Amino acid sequence: DAKTTQPTSMDCAEGRAANLPCNHSTISGNEYVYWYRQIHSQGPQYIIHGLKNNETNEMASLIITEDRKSSTLILPHATLRDTAVYYCIAGGNTGKLIFGQGTTLQVKP
């Protein structure tokens, strides 16, 4: 699976959009980009995933660059409950995804 690089931490004001970047420059053609988050001591929660096209669901939007070497997760209106560790993962086999250290997002009032 491709290695991903994320900032260690980010802050966001409540009600504003949170844009979380991820670099995956070695991603191969059949590998997806997944985003999960983990709220303190809970199990990781699936957010969104995509292969080539941008994706949107009720939780977030995923923007993947045309060369697929990077992506951005967008939480359109961050709330305090969005404070969590966000994992960006690039991989092809669902169960063998490598969860790295992620980005700790702190949403502030």
Add this chain to the structure above:
Amino acid sequence: DAGITQSPRHKVTETGTPVTLRCHQTENHRYMYWYRQDPGHGLRLIHYSYGVKDTDKGEVSDGYSVSRSKTEDFLLTLESATSSQTSVYFCAISESSGGEKLFFGSGTQLSVL
């Protein structure tokens, strides 16, 4: 939320004792996984199953065994627990092995003294 139940939620045991953790799902998903999470290491795959009686090793399988006699249950056994196995253990499920969502349970906090 996906129907995944892990038991027990917390366990304290002594070095050398056997321990079994249970993962139960009501989603009829084919794939089930056991991970451990430790500070500085992120989530690491221990074992996974791709069907009843079909299991395989993950990244950190030494000291662990698994069994899956029914679609809904996936057991993780520590035959002789060691202090290095103190960790938070998460079970996860998915419908298939490629491009699918992983759903995680709430975790089991295991302390080996």
